Amino acid sequence: MATATAPKREYVVRTKDLIKEFTMGGQTLQALKGIQLDIYKGEYISIMGPSGSGKSTLFNMVGGLDKPSSGSVFINDVDMAQLDAQELAYLRCRTIGYIFQSFNLIPVMTALENVVLPTVFAGTPQDEGIERGMELLRLVGLGERFHHKPTELSGGQQQRVAIARSLANNPAIILADEPTGNLDLKTGKEIIALLRKLNREQGVTIISATHDLKMLDISDRIVWIRDGRVERIEERADVQLKVGEMESEDE
Amino acid sequence: MSKATVNNPTIGRQTQLPFRRAFQIALDSMKARFGRSIVTASGIFLGIAFLTTVLTQSLLQWPLPEKIAPGTFMLDGQVNGLGEFSAWKSISVDEGIKAGISRTVIERVSSGSKTFSLTAIAQGIADAKRADRNLARVKSESRSLKKVDKKLYEVTTGDRDLSLGEAKKAGVPWGMIKHIAGDASTIKQSALAAEIAKQPYWVSLWTSRAKRYAIFKTVPSSAITTLDKRYALTLADALKQARGPSKDADMKSVMIVNHNGRRILADFTKDNTNAGSIRLADGDNVLVPDRNVRYRTYWLVIMSLLVCSVGITNSMLMSVTERFKEIGTMKCLGALDKFVVLLFMLESGMMGIVASIFGWLIGFVLMVVMAGFSRGWAVLATLSPADVFKMFFEAVGIGLFITIVATIAPALRAANMPAAIALRAEI
Numbered sequence: 001m002a003t004a005t006a007p008k009r010e011y012v013v014r015t016k017d018l019i020k021e022f023t024m025g026g027q028t029l030q031a032l033k034g035i036q037l038d039i040y041k042g043e044y045i046s047i048m049g050p051s052g053s054g055k056s057t058l059f060n061m062v063g064g065l066d067k068p069s070s071g072s073v074f075i076n077d078v079d080m081a082q083l084d085a086q087e088l089a090y091l092r093c094r095t096i097g098y099i100f101q102s103f104n105l106i107p108v109m110t111a112l113e114n115v116v117l118p119t120v121f122a123g124t125p126q127d128e129g130i131e132r133g134m135e136l137l138r139l140v141g142l143g144e145r146f147h148h149k150p151t152e153l154s155g156g157q158q159q160r161v162a163i164a165r166s167l168a169n170n171p172a173i174i175l176a177d178e179p180t181g182n183l184d185l186k187t188g189k190e191i192i193a194l195l196r197k198l199n200r201e202q203g204v205t206i207i208s209a210t211h212d213l214k215m216l217d218i219s220d221r222i223v224w225i226r227d228g229r230v231e232r233i234e235e236r237a238d239v240q241l242k243v244g245e246m247e248s249e250d251e
Numbered sequence: 252m253s254k255a256t257v258n259n260p261t262i263g264r265q266t267q268l269p270f271r272r273a274f275q276i277a278l279d280s281m282k283a284r285f286g287r288s289i290v291t292a293s294g295i296f297l298g299i300a301f302l303t304t305v306l307t308q309s310l311l312q313w314p315l316p317e318k319i320a321p322g323t324f325m326l327d328g329q330v331n332g333l334g335e336f337s338a339w340k341s342i343s344v345d346e347g348i349k350a351g352i353s354r355t356v357i358e359r360v361s362s363g364s365k366t367f368s369l370t371a372i373a374q375g376i377a378d379a380k381r382a383d384r385n386l387a388r389v390k391s392e393s394r395s396l397k398k399v400d401k402k403l404y405e406v407t408t409g410d411r412d413l414s415l416g417e418a419k420k421a422g423v424p425w426g427m428i429k430h431i432a433g434d435a436s437t438i439k440q441s442a443l444a445a446e447i448a449k450q451p452y453w454v455s456l457w458t459s460r461a462k463r464y465a466i467f468k469t470v471p472s473s474a475i476t477t478l479d480k481r482y483a484l485t486l487a488d489a490l491k492q493a494r495g496p497s498k499d500a501d502m503k504s505v506m507i508v509n510h511n512g513r514r515i516l517a518d519f520t521k522d523n524t525n526a527g528s529i530r531l532a533d534g535d536n537v538l539v540p541d542r543n544v545r546y547r548t549y550w551l552v553i554m555s556l557l558v559c560s561v562g563i564t565n566s567m568l569m570s571v572t573e574r575f576k577e578i579g580t581m582k583c584l585g586a587l588d589k590f591v592v593l594l595f596m597l598e599s600g601m602m603g604i605v606a607s608i609f610g611w612l613i614g615f616v617l618m619v620v621m622a623g624f625s626r627g628w629a630v631l632a633t634l635s636p637a638d639v640f641k642m643f644f645e646a647v648g649i650g651l652f653i654t655i656v657a658t659i660a661p662a663l664r665a666a667n668m669p670a671a672i673a674l675r676a677e678i
Contacts, residue, residue, distance in 0.1 A: 065583065065671035078262050085588055089265035092670075093585020104580045104674065108283035120276070121585035123266060165584070 012173060012205045013039040013062055017071035020057050031057040033228035034071065039207060041172070044199045044218060047209045049225035055209040056177055058225065062207060063096055063175045064088050076172070093121050097166025097204075101178035103158040105150040111137060111161045112146040118168035129168075136164035140194060156187035163194060167204070174198070176208040180215070192218060265587055273590065277597035287570065288602060294566030295606035296613075298559030299650040303614025305555045306642050309548045311622045311630055312506075312540070341366035342478060351474035356466055369478060375467035382461040385426075389457045392424035407444040412437040423447075426457075486517060486529040486537065501542040508633060509535045556649070563650070564657035567599055571661035572676075578665045579673030588666040595662035599654045607650025611643055 018035040021028050031054045039045055049055045060066040061073055064080050073080045075095060083091065092098075097118075105114045112133050119129035137146050140160040142153075150158050159179060166174050176195065180188035196218045199206045208215060216222055216236075224231040268276075281288045343366055347357045352372070360371035406413060406421035414437055418428050423443060431446050432438045486507065507515040507529065515529055531537070578591050622630045665673060 060669075060671035063583070065579075065674070066669040076262075083262065084264075086264040086266075087262050089582070089585050089587045090263045092583055093265055095262075098583045100674070104576065104583075106577055106580060108280060117581075118584040120272070121265070121268070121581075121590075123268070169585075 009040040009042075011038050011074075012041040012043075012076060013037070013207065014074040014077075015058075015062065015071065016074070018058070018061055018068050018073065019070045020054075020061060020066070021069045031228055032061070032068070035061075035225075035228075035230055037223060037230060039205065042199070042203045042205055044196065044206045044220045045208070045223060046215045046219040046221075047207065047223045047225055048211060048216070049231075050211060053225045054228040055211075055225050059175060059177045059207070059209040063098060064092055065098075089121075093118060094169045095172050097168070097171040097174040099159070099162050099166050099174060099176040099179045101181040103150070103155075103162045103182070105158055105161055105165075107150055110147050110149055111142060111153065111164075114150070114161055115164045115168055118165060122169050124169075132168065133164070136167055137161070139167075140164045154187075155183050156190060159183060159187075159191050160194070163191070163198070167198065167202075171204065173205045173207060176206060176210075178210055178212070179208060180210065180212045188212060189214060265585060267587060268590055270593075273593050274597055277594050277601065280594070281598055281601065288598075291566045291570045292602045292606040294562050295603055295650055295654055296610040298562040298653070299607045299610030299646055300614035300617075302552075302555045302559045302649065303611045303642070303646050304618045305548075305551045306646065307615050307618035308622075309552070310634060310638055310642065311618065311626075312544070312548075341368055347474075347478070350477045351471050353469050356470055359466065369475060372467065372470055372475070376470065379461075379465055379467045382457075382465070386457050386461045389424070389426060392426070403447075407440055407447060409440045411440055413440055413443065418443060486531060501540045501545050504540060504545065506538040506540065507531075507535055508538075514633065514635065559649070560653045560657070563603075563653045567654060567657040568661050570599075571595060571658060571665060575665055575668075575673045575676035579670045579676070582666075582670040582673065591666040592659075592662045595658050595665075596655060599658040600651065603651040603654030604647065607647040607654075610650065611646040614646075615639070615642075 015035050015037045018032050018037075019030065020032040021030050023029070035054075035058055037058075047055045047058060057066070061068050062075075064073070064075075064083075067081070075091060080088070080091075098104075105111075106117065109117070112130065115133040115136055116129045119132055120126075124132070134143065134146060137143050140163055142157060142160050142164070145153065145157065150161070153161065159182075163174075163179075166176075174195075179195065180191055183191060192212075192214055195206055195208070198204055208219075218236075220236055222234045222236070224234070344357050344361055347367060348354060356372065356375070357367050360375060361367035402421045403423070406418060406423070415428050415432060418438060419425055427446060428438065431442050486505065503518050505517040507517065509515070509531075517529060581591060582588070619631065619634070
C-alpha cells in the first residue's frame with residue numbers, strides 16, 4: 001500500500017550532495033560527506049546516529065541555520081542557497097518551526113510571550129498573536145501556565161512551550177534537534193506522543209534528529225547517519241521488532 | 252485548534268518590523284532584565300560620572316574674585332601694580348593740565364621732564380593717605396604722652412642709656428624712639444626727656460611730611476578718570492610690565508575674573524590685540540596658568556575618556572555576548588539581522604542616555620560640592636550656565652557615542668553569525 005502511494009507524494013525537503021566542512025585548529029574536518037535525502041510532505045522522519053555522526057549538522061543545514069560548504073538543500077523545491085537574508089528569515093519564520101534539545105526559550109519572557117514571538121516577527125496583529133499563542137499553549141496542555149517564565153517551568157513543560165512556539169506560524173516543517181535529550185523517560189515519551197499527534201492531526205512534517213530509540217516506534221522512516229553519510233534508510237515496519245527488543249532491554 | 256493547513260510554501264520576503272514595535276520589544280526586554288540592565292548601565296554611569304568630574308574640575312579652574320586692595324589687580328596669584336590707572340604710559344604735561352591736574356602736582360611727579368605717568372600720581376596719593384594715617388597716629392600718641400605716668404617718669408629721669416625696647420615698654424611711641432635713636436641701638440634718657448619736652452616739634456615734623464604729600468589730595472578724581480579712559484591699563488600692558496608670567500606660562504589661556512565675577516579668556520599667542528583691548532580695573536584677578544596645568548587637564552580628560560570607554564565597552568560587550576543564544580533563537584524565529592542590531596542599538600541607546608544623564612548629574616554635583624567646601628561657595632559664581640550646558644551635552648554625547656560604538660561590534664558579530672553557531676554559544 002505504501003509503495004503504491006509513494007510516487008504521488010510531494011517532497012518537502014530534499015538535499016543533494018550535501019557537504020559541510022569545519023576548520024578546527026588548521027585541520028579540515030568533514031562533518032557531512034555528501035548527504036542525499038528526500039523527505040515527503042507530512043512524514044515523521046527520525047535522523048538517527050551516534051553523537052558526532054553529523055546529524056546536528058544536517059539538522060542545521062536543513063533548517064537554514066548554517067550554510068553548507070557545497071551541495072544544496074531544497075525546501076519545497078526552492079534552493080536555500082539562492083535565498084537572501086530576508087527570504088531566509090521569512091522561511092525560518094513561517095515555513096520551519098524549530099525545537100531544540102535545550103529548549104532555547106527566551107528566559108526573560110513568559111511562556112505566552114515566547115509562543116507569541118514568532119507571530120510578532122511574522123507581523124501578525126498583537127491580539128491575534130496572543131489568541132493564537134493561548135490556543136497553542138492549551139493544545140500542548142499548558143493553558144493554565146501561560147504567565148510563567150521558563151525558569152518556573154519543568155523541563156517537559158519548557159519543551160511543550162517550545163513545541164507551541166514552533167507551531168506559532170503554522171509551519172510546513174518542524175525540525176526537532178534531540179527534543180527528548182534533556183528530559184526523563186516519562187516526559188520524553190509524552191513529548192514524543194505530542195509530536196506524533198501534531199504530525200497526524202495537522203499534517204506537519206516532522207524531522208527529528210535524535211538518538212532516542214523511543215522515537216523509532218513512531219517514525220515513518222528512520223535515516224541512519226554514520227560518519228557524515230547516510231548509512232541506511234529504514235521504513236518503520238522494518239525496525240519495529242528490533243525496537244521492541246531494545247526497549248525491553250531498557251526497562 | 253482549527254484544522255489549519257500548513258503555511259503556504261511560497262517563499263516571500265520577511266519585512267522589517269516597525270520601529271515602534273522594536274522600541275517596545277527593547278523596552279520590555281530591559282524591564283524584564285532590570286537587574287542586569289542596571290549593572291550594565293552602571294558601567295556607563297560610572298564612566299560618565301568620572302569624565303564629568305574631570306570636565307567640571309577644568310571648569311572650576313577659574314580664579315575666584317577676591318577682595319584685593321583698590322588700585323591693584325592680581326596676576327598669577329600675586330597682587331600687582333595698579334589696575335585703575337594707566338600706570339606706565341607717559342602722558343604729556345599739557346594734556347595733564349588740560350585734564351584738570353594742578354601744575355604743582357605734575358611738576359612734582361614729572362621732575363623736569365615733559366611727560367609724567369599716572370602711576371607717580373597714584374603713588375603720591377597712596378603716600379598721602381599713609382601720611383594722613385601716620386599723622387593721626389602721632390597725634391593720638393602725643394596726647395597720651397601728655398599724661399606722664401610713673402613709668403615714663405622713671406625712664407626719662409637720669410642720664411643712662413636706654414635700650415629701644417626699654418623705652419617702648421615705658422610707653423614711648425615707636426616713631427619717636429626711632430626718630431631720636433636714628434641708627435643707634437640705644438637712646439639717652441636725657442635725649443628722650445628733651446624730645447618729650449619739645450613735643451610740638453615732633454608733631455610738626457610729621458605734619459610737615461603730611462603737607463608734603465597732601466599736595467596729591469588736590470588731584471581731582473575726575474581728571475584721573477578722563478586720562479584713564481585714554482590711557483587705561485590693559486591686560487597686555489599688565490603682562491608686559493609686571494614681573495608676572497614665567498617661562499612656562501600658558502599664554503594661550505590667560506584668565507581674568509573681574510571684580511563683578513565676569514570672566515574673560517584671552518589668547519595671547521593668537522590675538523595680542525584682543526588682550527590689548529581688555530582693560531583692567533580695581534580688584535581684577537588675572538590668572539596666567541602654568542602650561543603644565545593645561546597639559547595635566549588634557550591628560551586627565553584623555554585618561555578618563557579611556558577609562559570610561561573601556562568600562563562602557565566592557566559592560567556592553569558582556570551584555571551582548573551573554574545573549575548570543577537568545578539572538579540565535581530570535582533568528583530561528585524569523586528575526587532579521589537588521590532587527591537584531593536595531594534591538595541592541597535601541598537598548599544600549601536608551602541605557603546610554605539615561606545612565607549618562609545620571610552620571611553627569613552625580614559627577615557634576617559631587618565636584619561642585621567638593622569645590623564648594625574646599626574653596627568656598629563663591630566658585631558657583633564662576634560657573635557660567637553656557638559652559639555647564641556645553642559640558643552636559645559633551646558628557647551625554649560622549650556616553651551615548653561610546654555606548655553605541657561599543658554595542659555595534661558585538662551586535663553585528665552576533666547578527667551576522669550563522670544561527671547555528673549563535674545557538675551553540677556558551678557563556
